[in-house]
Amino acid sequence: MNETARAAIVTGVAGDVEIRSYDLPRPGPGEFVLEVELCGMCGTDAHIYRGRLDSVRFPALLGHEIVGRLTALGEGVRADHAGRPVEVGDRVGVFPALSCGRCYECTVRRRPGSCPDRRPSYGFASPADRPPYLTGGFATHLYASNAGTVFYRTGLEPAVAVLQEPLSVALHGLERSRVGIGSTVVVQGVGAIGLMAVVAARAAGAARVVAVGGPPARLELAAALGADEVVDIDRVPDPARRAHAVRDALGESRGADAVIGTAGSPAAFTEAIGLVADGGTLAELGNFTDRGTVPFNPFSDLLKRDITIAGVYGAGPDMQRRYHSALTLLRRGGLPFDQVVSHRVPLSGARRALEALGGDYRLDDREIVKLAIDPHA
Template sequence: MARTGRAVIAHGQTFEVREYPVPDPEPGTILLRQELSGICGTDLHNWQKGIPGEMLLGHENVGIIEALGQQVKTDYVGRPLREGDRVIFAPGTPHGAYGFQRDPDRPPHFRGGFADYIYLCYPDTCVLKTDLPPEIAVLTEPFTVGVHAVMRGRVQLGDTVVVQGSGAIGLVTLVCARLSGAAKIIMVGGPARRLELARRMGADVTINIEEIPSVEERTERVLAETPRGAGADVVFECAGFLPAIPEGLGFVRHSGTFVEVGHFVDMGSLDFNPNQLLMRRNLRLEAIWGSRPEHFVRGLPLLERNEFPFAEMVSHILPLERVADGFAALNGTYRLGDETAIKIAVRGGQAG
């Protein structure tokens, strides 16, 4: 009898666990036992809008090689691969994306991380071997977004930086800015538990939006922490909420840089005055679209140095059947039970 594995299928705002046959890897492919898959803000935003049709989500993944297809000998940078190796992979490829699998009932199955297995079947998938524990390795994909954002923002030694949003993307962008030489980093976000971790990861100043709900007062607080009160050299919008954009533009100094990171999903439009917020201040406006294999190759060795409390970012690990609880927490109070949710990951029950 053929092996089967479970996958969580999203439709609208509901989730259903289904069983599928586990494929034997074709030449050039890899079958992984899923260890952890993070719930990303992109997943949340898609779910908030209502998933059209059916989709297997989960693009922040780490797994153990269950079986290698013929011709697979090395990872993306040339290191030998064997069954039992732990690997991470870039979800985007020239031929498709893992974690956004539509029509999941049609083979090949398991092209997303909210499942017991992950089938790396797209040609040119960037796979990298790692010895990191899974609780840190699962952060690789979001970490590469921070790498991409800071590279595009051109953070320089001695810069003053503001990061809006204290979720996983904001925290890793904070770390990447620190590694790139930022002298002072101001984190604007919440709740308090996330900001406490932000300070331990290198934030010099934290501003809690729950305690200071006024945009005007937050702006005054941010500007007061910048040289001569003139604003930050670089501001990263990682919150993914439309009102954060005009607010963040108000944090930037004349001729500074604003980098949009948080709107991978279309969450609508907003009105703002380009003359006042952009032109008169001579700003450089950047935006990034996820990350590419280059950012995985650059970012993974930095993550592997483990110089920051990365493991504490994964606040909750849920079984597959509790995926809905994770989405509900991130959609509301950012709390599961009595604990603040930072990064929520899903574990496949057969990946042990």
């Protein structure tokens, strides 16, 4: 194990990203140190960078979609969360959320996100100028400083294994939307979580899946991952015309049984309500940070149409189960998962990547499908 580690630290809201060095800690009981091979960068990271998540204070070390190899194990760390033996050198995926696993919220209500002893998730712990350091994935190493950190050994390539966290979020959305055999589904937004929602909808038995979003590279991949039709928001910019295009793609003038909203804007949420068939469900995943409010009529938008609106916050209750299910789906293969990560960015390029993800979705003259930090590039 190297004696020092490097990390890309966001110094302030939309501010500089500095590469800082830290001494590698020696893990205590229940802890471990991981050499990060790849860490996904998602829209949440871009929102945090813009100061849209009040719980994260700066300077901050971001990155919560973490895959790497174990370099040091503390006392008692002998197996992953599925009970499979682990040793130094094994590749693992790390689930970012941390809860006690013993309290009423964890064991009875099965809502670890509401655990009173919940600690800041990896990639969300702050500030980064005080210990414990190395608590996010935009670094050469992760210090898993909390006993009970959920992780799974995997033989998948890093570019596929890094999809485990976004797929677990998509699975939460599919469960809340009640998608089943024969369902018609609209996936609104084709970032990493939207693409994974297409995969999850197919795995759940959906009969027809329509993906709505852009840019074209993401829509092409959505089709390769299982979408029957795609609707490009740039080619159909008017929401009313777009709604007609989506219904034509569904082959259903009434709308979809389920809409999975991953686009992450209030306007998109309003549009999604109009795409749900009467009696259907909108599962909203995308507005993970506060982007503002929308006009809403409880009678005409909700009750009269007998629809369900389900809020989906991250991987949600039973998050560990979904994380494991995501790994199972990725291991099954048969889909071009290895094409989802379009850009591998070194630590020195973290700010440029965050700006692009919150801007025009282009980096190095190519459309972004999925960004990932490669700390050893």
